[in-house]
Amino acid sequence: MPGAIHAEGLVKTFGDVTALDGVDLDVPEGTVLGLLGPNGAGKTTTVRVLTTLLRPDRGTATVAGIDVLAHPNEVRRSIGLSGQFAAVDEYLTGRENLQMVGQLYQMDSRAAKRRAGELLDRFHLADAADRPAKTYSGGMRRRLDLAAALVVSPPVMFMDEPTTGLDPRNRQALWEVIKELVSGGTTLLLTTQYLEEADHLAHDIAVVDHGKVIARGTSDQLKARTGGERVEVVVHERAAVAPAREVLARYGPGDRGLDDVSVEDHTRKLTVPVTGGAKLLAEVIRDLDAVGIEIDDIGLRRPTLDDVFISLTGHAAAREREEDGEERPPARGRKHRKEPAA
């Protein structure tokens, strides 16, 4: 049986830009799929096709079992969308924004008012409820946007880069909300540029690049391919590189001996894949100290999107540029620019 979200062979071109080049997806009911990819990979285009905003040139898709192309209006009843840029009317108050959405879902004004009040409480916006959304911070706008997507309880949710541009505290808070949401059984497709986020929230991850899904699996499977965590050490003297390598090799996977530890001579940096997390770090420091090796820097690195990309494609993710978050949506013209070649 196809999942709550199912897409086959989606193709979409804009002029000579191929935004989607045959995307296949399947998200079983009640699960979370993280669509992970750099800027320009085709994440937003995928979400726009699945949420009936854009017709693909080719391919088929169903959401909640309904054909997206044949019955867009039925699909709209079953989805909630929180787009890449918080879509709130900044001259309306938070409450007015939510009431408007409720009324567009045909609630009478009393029901819309009650639901708006509930959501404002739930998203910690009660204090700011009667201020124009213009005065909200980026995190507050994001929360309001998410609340607007949840005015009715949609069985399928789409969130396009929900935390891009948020500070770590707001990101954490939003993660909690999202986790709570999916624990209630909602199917979610979430796009992100952060492996950490996909790791945290998603059951399955699909990595997209240049409009194609280039890898899929659980976050553990992806991290296994990527090499998972690693310890990085910078030793103080060049002469210490060789003995440090011997120490670090003990922590590696062990199958390649000294070769488990990669060395950058000119920066005196040694890297070894490990399992065991932060606790291990203390042991490594102790062992290096025991043989008298002085270190300049040591750290535990978790794989990032770039690591995933390097392991999957052999090159780093080509980024247009860092998104500046949802606070200032760029002029529409920007998206029309051709992507620089990778």
Added chain:
Amino acid sequence: MTTLTDTAPHAPAPRGGIAGSIADSLVVTKRNLIRMTRIPEMVVFGLVQPVMFVILFSFVFGGSLNIGGSTDPKAYREFLMAGIFAQTVTFATAGAGAGIADDMSKGLVDRFRSLPMARGAVLTGRTLADLVQTTLTVVVLAVVGLLVGWRIHEGIPKALGAFALLLLLGYAFSWIGALIGLSVRTPEAATSGGLIWLFPVTFVSNAFVDPEQMASWIRPIAEWNPFSATVQACRELFGNPGVVQSDAWPMQHPVWASLLWSLVIIAVFRTLAVRKYRSASA
């Protein structure tokens, strides 16, 4: 998981039909009207401009123009008002275009399009809100006109008919604005794009000059201009001077011509705009 999903109502079946369209359009109209109260300076600028025109034209050009053989400044002011009224209502175009382009660039159009709401409601809500603003402007302008010496000579019912034709023209033009707003990429482009074409439309007309005095090739254009029909109808219904004597059908039957033109514009541009909206990609 309490408030997020448990208490949430489920999305109902689309309410479809005319009743659904009207209900959704009114929700969006209300939203746009609330916006206007939050940006009062926009409304004020919308009022200042036509009032300034009346005053400038009345007192700067007032005595130098010849209306129907008279150089009486009072006759000129009576002549002038129909043109200013019509020009003012057509400026609603720019407002509608800029508003919709702004909604597109802010992602609001995406939000609306992802909801199970009536197809044309976002645009209808916009054009209706602009109609409210235009009505307010017309009222203020009428008061200013009365102050500088403009008068109604054919009775209140006919004058109300003239105002109805003016507002209908403004409403029709706001659908052209909606289409422009959906076709450009920024609100700024929608504002200038929404204004530029209004200059030929309002000047190649009987609004400020008798087409009699125009080059012979341009004269039929002025006489068949929808804008001219409304101006001519207003002069007739208000009993103001400057009614064009011409054999052209719209100049002979200006009330019908104005009505028909507005309805045709609404039918054509509403269809085009709603179609564009459905495929709009921000």
